[in-house]
Amino acid sequence: MGIKIEVVSRDVDVRSGTNARGDWTIREQHAYLHKGSEPYPALIKITLEKDQPAYEPGNYQLADSSFFVGKYNDLMCRPRLVPLVAQAAPAKAS
Numbered sequence: 794m795g796i797k798i799e800v801v802s803r804d805v806d807v808r809s810g811t812n813a814r815g816d817w818t819i820r821e822q823h824a825y826l827h828k829g830s831e832p833y834p835a836l837i838k839i840t841l842e843k844d845q846p847a848y849e850p851g852n853y854q855l856a857d858s859s860f861f862v863g864k865y866n867d868l869m870c871r872p873r874l875v876p877l878v879a880q881a882a883p884a885k886a887s
Contacts, residue, residue, distance in 0.1 A: 796855065797827040798874060799834065803847040806838075822847055839872050852877040 800822065809818040820841040825834035841847065853874035863869040 795829060797877060798837070798839075798853045798855070798872070799825045799827060800839075800848045800850050800853060800874070801825065802850060805841065805847050818843070820845075824848070824853075837872075839874065848874055 806821045821838040826837045827834045854877045856873040856875045859873045861869050
């Protein structure tokens with residue numbers, strides 16, 4: 794198994810303020826990152842877009858659109874989640 798992200802609550806933390814460039818707001822939702830053989834998940838924050846609704850509780854994977862090339866050709870990641878599709882159990886032979 795690869796990476797699974799588990800959202801357990803629709804709660805969103807909102808921080809805002811003003812700086813030299815103007816007003817800003819950051820909206821984040823907490824989730825847990827399950828990595829392959831790691832025995833315990835890690836708490837992470839997923840940044841939401843301005844009008845993006847909170848993710849529903851459930852299991853997700855990273856969308857391909859999460860990855861992009863940065864200003865200096867480095868690989869960047871801004872998590873975008875898509876529901877994790879459960880794999881069907883293999884059929885038993887009779």
